[in-house]
Amino acid sequence: MIYVPRIESLNQSDNIVSEPESFKAYSEAALGKALEPWPHISIDSVQKLRPELKQANMMVLRLGSRPKSKGSFFSLIKAKHSYSDFFFVDDKLFSALTPELFLPDVSIRSLFPFQLLPKVTETSVVNLALASGLLPHALGVEKSDSLLIPATGQSVFTFEFRPRSDSDATLLHQQGQVEIDAVFVAKRDNKESLFIVEAKHGDKFDSLAKHKLLYPILSLLPKIPASMPIIPVYLRSIKTATGIDFFIAECPAVNKDNQSALTLDSLSPFKTHAFHLANY
Numbered sequence: 001m002i003y004v005p006r007i008e009s010l011n012q013s014d015n016i017v018s019e020p021e022s023f024k025a026y027s028e029a030a031l032g033k034a035l036e037p038w039p040h041i042s043i044d045s046v047q048k049l050r051p052e053l054k055q056a057n058m059m060v061l062r063l064g065s066r067p068k069s070k071g072s073f074f075s076l077i078k079a080k081h082s083y084s085d086f087f088f089v090d091d092k093l094f095s096a097l098t099p100e101l102f103l104p105d106v107s108i109r110s111l112f113p114f115q116l117l118p119k120v121t122e123t124s125v126v127n128l129a130l131a132s133g134l135l136p137h138a139l140g141v142e143k144s145d146s147l148l149i150p151a152t153g154q155s156v157f158t159f160e161f162r163p164r165s166d167s168d169a170t171l172l173h174q175q176g177q178v179e180i181d182a183v184f185v186a187k188r189d190n191k192e193s194l195f196i197v198e199a200k201h202g203d204k205f206d207s208l209a210k211h212k213l214l215y216p217i218l219s220l221l222p223k224i225p226a227s228m229p230i231i232p233v234y235l236r237s238i239k240t241a242t243g244i245d246f247f248i249a250e251c252p253a254v255n256k257d258n259q260s261a262l263t264l265d266s267l268s269p270f271k272t273h274a275f276h277l278a279n280y
Contacts, residue, residue, distance in 0.1 A: 001050075001051075001052045002027065002030065002031065002035070002040060002050060002052070003050060003052050003053055003056075003058075003060070003076065004052055005030050006018055006026070006030075006076055007052060007053070007056045007058060007076065010058070010076055010078065011056070015169070016077060016078045016163070016164055016167050016169050017075050017076065017077050017078070017163060017169050017171060018075050018076040018077075019075070020063050020066075020073045020074065020075045020171065020172065021073060021074065021075075022066075022069055022070065022071045022072070022073055023035070023037035023040065023041050023071055023072055023073070023074045024037060024070065024071035024072075025069075025070075025071065026074075027040075037062070037071060037072040037074070038072075040060070040074075041060050041061070041062040041072060041074040042062050043059070043060060043209050044208065044209050044212055045087070045206050045207045045208060045209065046083075046084065046087050046089065046206075046207040047206070047207070049083060053076070053083060054083055057078065057079045057081075057082055057083050058076050058077060058078055058079060058083060059076070059077045059079065059083055059085075059086040059163075059209075060074055060075070060076055060077075061074060061075055061077060061163070061171065061211055062074055062173075062176060063075055063171060063172065063173050063174065063176060064156070064158070064172075064173050064174040064175045064176025064177075065174060065175050065176065066174060072176070073174075075171055077163045077164070077171075077264075078164075079265070080164055080166060080265065085265045086163075086209060086210050086211070086264060086265060087207045087208065087209055087210060088207060088208045088210060088213075088234050088249060088269070089207045090205035090206055090207055090208075090236055090247070091205055093234075093247070093249050093269060093272055094205065094236065094247040094249075094272060094274060095205070097247065097272060097273075097274035098274065099245045099246070099247075099274040099275055099276040100274065100275050100276065101275070101276050101278065102132070102133075102134045102137065102246075102275040102276060102277055104132040104133050104134070104277075105133060106131065106132060106133055110131055111128070111131060111132060114127075114128045114131070114280060115279070115280060120201055120237070120239065120244070120280075121201065122181055122199040122200065122201050123152060123181070123182075123199075125199055125201050125235070125237045125244070125246075126150055126152075126181060126182040126197055126199045126235065127150065128244075128277070128280065129235065129237075129246055129277075130148045130149075130150060130182075130184065131148075132277060134246055134275050134277060135197075135233075135235070135246075135248065136148060136186060137275075138246075138248045138273040138275060139186075139188065139195065139231070139233065139248070139250065140188055141186035141187060141188045141193075141195075142186070142187045142188060142190075144186070144187070148184050148186060149184065150182035150183060150184040150197070151180075151182070151183050151184070152180055152181060152182050152183070153179075153180055154177055154178060154179040154180065155177070155178065155219075156175045156176060156177055156178070157173070157175075157176065157178045157215070157218070157219035158172070158173065158174045158175055158176075159172075159173055159215075159218040159219060159221075159222075160172050160173070161173065161214065161218055161262070161263070161264065162262075162263040162264070163263065163264045163265065164263060164264070164265050165261075165263040165265055165266040173215065173218075178215045178216055178219045179216075180196070180216045180219070180220075181197055181198050181199045181216075182195075182196075182197040182199065183195065183196050183197070183216070183220065184197075188231075191227075191228075191229065192228055193228065193229045193230075193231055193253070194220075194224055194228055194229070194230045194231070195230075195231045195233055196213065196216050196217055196220065196230060196231070196232050196233065197233045197234075197235055198212050198213045198216070198232075198233070198234055198235070199235040199236075199237065200234075200235070200236050200237070201236075201237045201238075201239070202237075202238060202239075203238060203239055204238065205236070205238070206236075208234055208236075210264055210265070210267045211264060213232050213234060213251070213267060214232075214262070214264055214267055217230055217232055217254060217262070218262075221254070221256065221259060224255075224256070226255060226256040226257065227255075228255065229253035229254070229255050230253060230254045230255060231250060231251070231253050231254075232250075232251040232254065232267065233248065233249070233250055233251070234248070234249040234251075234269065235247070235248055235249075236248075236249075240276075242276075242278055242279070243276055243277050243278040243279055243280050244276070244277050244280050245274065245275075245276050246273075246274065246275045246276070246277065247272070247273070247274050248272065248273040248274070248275075249269035249271070249272050250269055250270065250271040250272075250273075251267055251268065251269050251270065252270055
């Protein structure tokens with residue numbers, strides 16, 4: 001029960017977040033041995049959230065590093081309602097949807113390489129969804145003669161954010177690694193828009209921690225023109241006997257004018273779509 005001491009101290013206070021601290025230092029003081037941080041503070045699904053945090057209705061977030069301190073920092077956050085406030089839960093988002101067959105209007109040649117891959121990854125799923133036209137269709141972007149090619153990568157970023165919409169409490173993510181599954185530009189409603197996609201692939205519904213989408217948004221926001229909207233997208237793909245089901249959840253657009261209203265718990269989809277791509 002790694003987090004019990006910090007849970008108890010946070011519950012005894014009026015704060016909604018615990019003071020950021022080194023996980024290695026904390027685990028050594030709490031358990032008598034320093035643990036590796038990533039399995040415990042880098043949580044990407046509900047299944048990986050420790051039982052004591054679920055019971056306490058809390059979430060743990062990794063917060064990068066700090067000068068003159070070793071290891072990754074973390075903080076606990078009290079949920080307003082439930083720990084699920086901090087996750088996209090597939091059953092709630094997609095269970096009522098029946099995937100509609102999507103027939104690509106691109107050449108067989110452009111999609112043939114995807115049929116050769118023995119194993120589908122998150123990166124290849126995003127590329128397939130774009131190359132086939134499935135994702136642009138779902139997101140309502142204008143058709144273009146040029147191919148939509150997503151950028152992907154990882155780097156270290158620093159930013160501040162509010163974990164809860166009902167509080168002004170902020171957390172600093174400092175010089176921490178952020179992975180970006182895919183980002184691409186397309187025109188929608190006659191305006192150039194930036195789409196940030198977090199993709200997960202598997203054989204069944206699961207969940208996704210919201211910070212996996214929030215962190216890329218906040219990492220890229222300072223570099224994006226104020227007039228360009230950012231559309232956060234969660235893409236869940238599931239392999240079936242006949243192909244791949246794509247479940248797409250789109251969150252409201254963000255830009256520099258309304259970024260102050262963006263909080264971890266308020267990052268919620270307002271549109272969902274489901275399509276089936278056969279023979280992949």
